[in-house]
Amino acid sequence: MNSLLFLQTVLNALMLAGLYVMAATGLSLVLGVLHIINFAHGAFLMFGAYAVWMLVDKEKTAIEAIPDWIVGLDLPYPLACLVAVIAIGALGALVNKVLYQRFWGKVLPCLIVAVGLTQIMQQGALITFGIHTRSVPTYFEGVVNILGARFPLERLVIIAVAVVLVTGLLLLLRYTKAGLAMRAVAQDSDAAAVSGVNIPRTATIAMFLGCGMAAAAAAVIAPVFTVHAYMADGLLIKAFMVIILGGMGSITGAIWAGILVGFIDSFGNFFFGHFAQIILLVFVMSVIVFKPTGLFGGIVFEVFTRDE
Amino acid sequence: MTPYRSDGGTARAHEWAWGGAVLVFFLTLPAWFQQEYYLHALVNIFLHCIAALGLRMVWRTGLVSFGTAGFVAVGGYASGVLARDLDVSFWLSLPLGGAAAALLAILIGIPTLRLKSSYFFLISWAIGEVIRLSFLYLFRPVFGGWEGFRKIPPPGAIDLPGPWIIDFSQKAHWYYTAFVLLCITVVFMLRIDYSRVGTTIVSLRDASDLCESLGVATMAYRVFAFATACFLAGVTGGVYGSFNTFLHPESFTIIQSLETVSFVIIGGAGTVWGPILGVFVVKGIAMAVRGVGEYEVVIAGALMILVMLFIPEGLSGLPRRIRRYLTARRVRELAGETEPGHGD
Numbered sequence: 001m002n003s004l005l006f007l008q009t010v011l012n013a014l015m016l017a018g019l020y021v022m023a024a025t026g027l028s029l030v031l032g033v034l035h036i037i038n039f040a041h042g043a044f045l046m047f048g049a050y051a052v053w054m055l056v057d058k059e060k061t062a063i064e065a066i067p068d069w070i071v072g073l074d075l076p077y078p079l080a081c082l083v084a085v086i087a088i089g090a091l092g093a094l095v096n097k098v099l100y101q102r103f104w105g106k107v108l109p110c111l112i113v114a115v116g117l118t119q120i121m122q123q124g125a126l127i128t129f130g131i132h133t134r135s136v137p138t139y140f141e142g143v144v145n146i147l148g149a150r151f152p153l154e155r156l157v158i159i160a161v162a163v164v165l166v167t168g169l170l171l172l173l174r175y176t177k178a179g180l181a182m183r184a185v186a187q188d189s190d191a192a193a194v195s196g197v198n199i200p201r202t203a204t205i206a207m208f209l210g211c212g213m214a215a216a217a218a219a220v221i222a223p224v225f226t227v228h229a230y231m232a233d234g235l236l237i238k239a240f241m242v243i244i245l246g247g248m249g250s251i252t253g254a255i256w257a258g259i260l261v262g263f264i265d266s267f268g269n270f271f272f273g274h275f276a277q278i279i280l281l282v283f284v285m286s287v288i289v290f291k292p293t294g295l296f297g298g299i300v301f302e303v304f305t306r307d308e
Numbered sequence: 309m310t311p312y313r314s315d316g317g318t319a320r321a322h323e324w325a326w327g328g329a330v331l332v333f334f335l336t337l338p339a340w341f342q343q344e345y346y347l348h349a350l351v352n353i354f355l356h357c358i359a360a361l362g363l364r365m366v367w368r369t370g371l372v373s374f375g376t377a378g379f380v381a382v383g384g385y386a387s388g389v390l391a392r393d394l395d396v397s398f399w400l401s402l403p404l405g406g407a408a409a410a411l412l413a414i415l416i417g418i419p420t421l422r423l424k425s426s427y428f429f430l431i432s433w434a435i436g437e438v439i440r441l442s443f444l445y446l447f448r449p450v451f452g453g454w455e456g457f458r459k460i461p462p463p464g465a466i467d468l469p470g471p472w473i474i475d476f477s478q479k480a481h482w483y484y485t486a487f488v489l490l491c492i493t494v495v496f497m498l499r500i501d502y503s504r505v506g507t508t509i510v511s512l513r514d515a516s517d518l519c520e521s522l523g524v525a526t527m528a529y530r531v532f533a534f535a536t537a538c539f540l541a542g543v544t545g546g547v548y549g550s551f552n553t554f555l556h557p558e559s560f561t562i563i564q565s566l567e568t569v570s571f572v573i574i575g576g577a578g579t580v581w582g583p584i585l586g587v588f589v590v591k592g593i594a595m596a597v598r599g600v601g602e603y604e605v606v607i608a609g610a611l612m613i614l615v616m617l618f619i620p621e622g623l624s625g626l627p628r629r630i631r632r633y634l635t636a637r638r639v640r641e642l643a644g645e646t647e648p649g650h651g652d
Contacts (some may be wrong), residue, residue, distance in 0.1 A: 037426065099613065104614055107426050108372065112573055113616050119609030122563075127602055233562060237437060240430055274445040281438045288427055289419045 007149040009266050015155045017262025019217060023235055024242035024254040025166055026213030032037070032249040033206035035105045039114035041214055042236030044088055045120035049214025049227045050125060051084035052077075053134050062178065065128045075140035081219035083211045091205045092211025100207070101200055105189070116165030126229040133226035140223075158220045165216055166255060169209070172284035182206050186249060238265075241284040247294030256296045317521045333388035334487055338480035346595075351551060353591050354486035355544045356599045358493050360571040360583035362540030367495070371425045371514030373534070376541050377564035378439035381557065382409040383515040384549040385443055385451055388460045391550065393450075398463030402546040409542025410535040411441075421530040436565055456556035460549045462601035480624045482551055489547065492538060509533055563605075564603020570608045576614050576622015585624050 022043065054066060055075045075083065077162060095117065095207045103109040124145070140154040173179035181202045184192035193199050218232075225231070242261050246253030268276030316324055361377055366373045387405030390396040392590065396404070419432045443451050451457055463485075465475035474481045487641060500506045509529055519526050549555050575586025594604035615622060619629065 015333065037429070080313035099617075102617075109620070111372070111429065112569075113613050116609040116612030116616070119570070119605045119612070123603070123609070172408060215465055230563075237433065237562075241434075244427075244430065274441070276469070278438055278441050278445070281434045281441075285420075285431055285434050285438075288423065288431055292427055296517060 001211035001280070005270075007147060008151070009270050010263075011146065011149060011151045011155070013162055013263040013266035014159050014260075016265050017259040018159040018262050019164055019221065019235070020238055020265075021255050021258030022162050022213055022217035022220075023239040024168060024246070024258050025251055026217070026242045027212040027239050028211070028246070028249060028251055028254045029169070029182070029206050030210040031243065032251070033182050034100060034110075034203050035189070036103070036110035037102060037105055037114065038100075038207075038210065039111055040095070040117040041210070041234075041239065042232030043063050043118045044092055044211045045214040045218045045235065046125060046227075046229065046232040047121060048084050048088045048090065048211075048230065049136075049216065050134070051087055051221045052080050052222050053136050053227050055080035055083060056136055057134065058149045076225075077136070081169065081216070084219055085215045088218075089208040089212030093208040094109060095211075096207035097200075101203065104199075104203075106150050108146035122229050129229065131228070133228040135226055138223045152224075154220075156224055159226065161216065161220050165213065170251065172209075178202070178205050232248040237281075241280070244288055244292075245286060245294055246296050250296065252293070253294055253296040257294070260295075310491075323510075324530070327519035331491075338483055342480075344479050347483050349591070349595060351479070351482045351486045352491045352548075355548055355574030355586055356568065356571060356587045356591070357490050357584045358569050358589055359541050359544045360575075361493050361497050361580065362537035363534075364572050364577045364580075365500075365509070365570050366537045367572055368509050368513055369530050369533045370516065371421070371530070371534075372399075372563045372569065373537065374429055374434040374562060375434075375436035375439075375536075375571065377560040377562070378436035379409040380414065380464040380539035380548065380564070381439055381443055381560035382412055382538075382545065382547030384408075384555050384560075385457060386542070388457055388555055389450065392460050398461075398546075398550055404542055405413055405546040406539040406542035409545070410539035411492070411540035414531055417531045417534045420526075421534060431620070433562060436562060436630060437518045437561075438555045440560050445490045456554055457549070458554050460513075460553045460555070462553070477634045479513045486547060489543065494580055494584075501580060505532075566610065567605070570612050571640045572622075574608065574611045574623060576615075576619075576624035579624050580620050582622050582624035589623060 023041070027041045029040060030036065030041070054070055055073055056077055088161075098111055099113050099117065103113065138154055140157050142153045143150045144153050144156055145151075173183055181192070181197045182205065184195065184197055185199060185202050185206075189199060192202075221231075238261060241256050242257045243249075244257075245260065246255070246257030264280055264283070265276065268279060272279060336351075342348075359380060363373060363376055376629055385404035386408035387398075387401040390404055391398055416431070416435055420428060423431065443457075444453055462476040474484075476482060476485075497581075498619065500509075508519070508524060511524075512526055513527055543556075571586035571590060571628035572583045573586070574589060575584065576582035590608045593607055619625060621629075
């Protein structure tokens with residue numbers, strides 16, 4: 001493979017890495033703080049994409065279900081992204097309050113509830129928006145020339161947004177009070193409670209951030225890829241693979257693992273085409289069997305080692 | 309067999325009567341209810357019941373499998389290849405397809421079933437995806453890839469004593485085949501449930517460390533449960549393939565696996581009837597209420613959440629709940645009459 005193609009593949013890998021890292025860190029945050037598997041993460045992501053689409057696109061008049069005041073809105077893309085992120089984050093917080101909070105720490109009931117939620121959200125989106133894929137018009141138009149390789153600007157934006165958001169998340173976790181609370185609850189929720197941390201509020205914040213992150217990922221995906229009800233299925237399993245490889249509950253692990261999976265995906269696709277997906281899945285399954293704590297030595301939460 | 313009840317008694321007369329009535333109802337249904345559409349739907353319902361019963365068995369060991377659809381696919385494609393390309397009789401290719409699925413289950417299960425349920429759900433999901441992608445991209449000349457696997461032959465005709473020939477030209481023939489398979493599965497499950505194997509399996513869910521310390525071969529039971537579940541899923545796939553003469557990988561995604569999970573959760577895994585009830589409730593609502601068809605999955609999801617919130621043991625646990633509530637109320641009434649100051 002010549003150097004130009006190599007560069008192209010690397011850039012693609014970085015884009016995928018950005019995507020996977022964004023999706024996985026949100027999932028990891030919820031996993032760490034709430035100690036549950038948010039199977040609906042993908043559905044939230046998909047909702048985020050549709051939210052952006054609804055706020056931006058002109059075609060939405062075709063759908064009767066959308067209320068008129070939203071049809072009237074014609075936001076510029078960046079503002080639409082912001083609104084979508086906040087809206088989906090709020091939805092996540094609501095879901096936490098109503099559904100997840102009562103199953104505090106019990107993985108299996110939460111998983112089932114999340115599955116039900118996913119079904120409702122996906123089918124609901126399918127019914128509301130129809131089976132046709134939607135697309136969000138490209139905002140960052142143009143192609144960038146990087147050392148000879150041509151790369152669409154909007155894909156570069158994905159990488160940039162991923163870097164900014166994940167850095168922001170890490171800073172938040174490290175230097176803010178809420179971040180400290182989240183880390184405390186993730187490490188030992190009983191000790192955190194005894195130390196005066198407001199657990200339900202911390203959980204809500206974590207869920208808000210997690211789903212907001214998913215929506216942010218969706219917002220930058222929407223112009224690049226198509227938007228439809230099942231768009232997040234593939235992404236969700238990748239996100240789970242990333243957090244497994246990175247060690248369940250570890251944000252930094254998810255970052256490294258996301259980059260790894262992005263590169264495996266991109267180069268694998270180049271060399272093996274579709275089979276790369278199968279190879280990747282088998283690889284991750286092997287890691288689960290032989291090293292469940294992940295490749296990057298993340299924290300393994302008690303929920304996954306003690307008897308349930 | 310002495311049918312045991314969960315409260316220790318044997319089955320009462322009225323339960324035999326109910327069971328018998330239901331059996332007669334379904335056995336005679338094609339005679340007086342000849343609409344092809346509903347017979348077709350019932351065949352699919354029976355197949356879902358079989359797969360759900362298999363999943364229930366895995367659930368009772370404490371693990372959740374999101375890979376059912378993959379194993380249905382394995383059974384379907386294996387049985388289909390045997391029947392179409394190797395001219396094997398359906399009645400042989402069907403169990404062989406199930407065996408193929410079970411074999412894969414054992415291969416996958418041995419390294420992975422010792423993991424906690426939180427990991428196993430991901431493994432089962434991943435294997436489901438691997439299977440689907442394999443049928444989509446690998447061995448395209450054999451499996452058909454994107455175009456699907458076509459022209460699966462129907463089973464050969466059976467000559468019954470007397471004038472009847474089951475040649476699978478009518479939906480009713482498929483109906484009876486699926487129903488008989490379901491009955492066999494139900495009887496099998498009932499026997500397992502009340503046997504030593506069954507009680508051991510449940511104890512795996514509740515206290516697996518204790519089991520191990522007592523010398524129970526927990527892995528063997530888990531593998532057995534998983535292999536049985538996948539065998540049943542494979543059989544379902546084999547019948548499905550022959551019934552529709554066509555298979556496509558897109559029919560075997562995580563969505564179908566989750567649908568099966570929803571049947572078990574909604575109906576409840578406590579009894580053998582739970583998953584069957586779950587299938588009928590979900591599919592029944594979709595069929596019975598006009599205009600609701602496309603909302604079927606939404607209803608299933610909503611029911612799952614509601615069941616999880618309010619009746620975690622599933623809808624099949626509802627009669628007992630009601631009985632308990634009524635008994636408690638009666639007790640409170642009686643108590644209220646004898647304690648001063650607690651009047652009204």
